[in-house]
Amino acid sequence: MLSEAVAGASSRRGFLARAGRLLLAVSGGGLVAAALDAQKAEAHHFCGHVYTTGSCPHPTGLPRVDRNGFPLRAADGHPVDDLGRPVDKQGRPVDSHGHVLLDPDGNPLPPAPRTRVCQAAARAYHFRPYIDGSWYRCCGGHVRRLIDCCGFVQKRINGDAALTGYCYRGRHVFCVMYYDSKVKC
């Protein structure tokens, strides 16, 4: 082993080995960069998603969620309730400027239910929800966590056979959602 190390550092074989590693790094990095760019074009209905499983039902469409699984408006990450209305931290509906909406007497308008996206899907389709594994992609300059909404289901939301995806212990993917972190990439 020592002789090999000495040979690698000082001989032609060592130079070739170093050159080879450099070439691989350059080409591999290019491949990685190309793959990252390609994610945007080749992913299915949103960046990072690489299979055909449909979105979980979401109040505003694209299945963006916060770290706790509650729905966010995809365009700006604003929390929304089950009616799709933007809400504040107490769940009270707000207008486009963030003012709490008030009735004519000055009381806040009543909050609507706000349900975790995977839980809402499970209720609608009658299964017990699990959040098992995730995978991560770089989307829009930030790391996006792609989350499988799992359950003991045979069919996915698309209506056809469910895949294992990142679900554990015999569970399958019913639908997918995502969380956009602030980590740059």
Place this chain on the structure above:
Amino acid sequence: MVGTVRAARHGGRTLAGGAFTVGLALGAAALFGSLGALGAALRPGHAVVLAAVALAGAAAIADLAGLRVRPQVRFQVPERWRRTMPLARALFLYGLLLGTGVTTFVPAAAVWALLPLCVALGSVPLAIAVGLGFALGRALPVLAVSDETALAERPQGLRVLRILAAGSLALALVAGTARAAAPVAAPAGDPGAAGTDLVWQEPGVGGILLRGGVQSQLPGSDPAIGDSFIAWHTGDAVTVAARDTLQPVLQVTIPGVEKLAVSQDWLAYRSAHPSGSEEIRAFAITDPTTTVDVTRSWARGRLGRPSLAGSIVVYHLALPGRSRLFSFDLSTGKRRLLRSARHALLLSPARIGGKLLYVRLGRCSQQLRLGRLDGNGPGRVLYKLPPLAGQDLGHEHGHTAQGSRVPCPGRPKPTTRSLWTTALTETAAYVTVLRPAGGGHTTPSLLETALP
């Protein structure tokens, strides 16, 4: 037909014309009433109603433009009846056939449009009214026109009829839309109704009473009305007065009082604590010192305005995980869950007899619903607004739509108007509509819709 009726002029024109008219009315009532019954049984959805309205619009345009009526029925009344039967009987039978509108030659496209409209109405009386109107329209030219060639031999005669039919259809559509929800007052909200009296709160002004078409300001705010009483408050001072004379019969102080409801025997109110929480309580008008706790305290904005009919209070409770409508029987202390929703907001119930009126804010629409008090069915939608939020495409730009989902089909355009509080009588439902007024504030307006 004009000639046939004219043939009887010298030998019983009145009888012949009357028989023809009665036949028309019966034939129209039978067919159109059946369609109304079918609609009442099927309870057609929004899509069917829209389709019927669209068809009516197309038919009106076709008649105005003088296009050929399609489909057309190539059948005419049996001519031999006028030779083999007594004339009055023959005309009665002719009227039965012609009254249906579609068993013989169809003179105008509007006729076809009336059929799905009657199904969409979903009401037998209304559908019969449509049929009788059609029958009248069909009878008048026959009875009133003296020149029988005016319709049969001159295209302009039929053209005029078709234009009139198109105009009537268009007017009916507009009237129907307007009748669906007629504005009562603005700014105005939080209605209360009893008999023909209507009360509401005008922001910045106070309580208003509408009686006999005349508005008058009440000496207080947040008025309530029920049976023989009317109530209002000025600050914490609550007044219960005789409904007919407005003379006070009871005055009490209720700290933090916000909203009132009154019936023959009870006064219910929502009050706020200094901490900001709210609750609903009530007392018998004959014993104002003994209060009944209808609800416990809840955070501000979660408890709705109480509505009282007899000894039953109804109200809404909005929690982040679930929205509910409750009734509370003040005489027995029994609470009952009337409606519950996990993904929608149920608001502002009002009750009369076995009917329950309430607002349902769903993801894809806002509805004013009238249902049975003791059922959990959707009931009948009296008035509807678009949803309060829009939606995206379900997929990101540059990506396929495969796998994408959107919450509402058809991408309805959202509105900033919101349905709010309600009131109910035997013949009409009232609803407050809130409009944004800047800074999160809202301005109310009051609408009335007739009950089916």
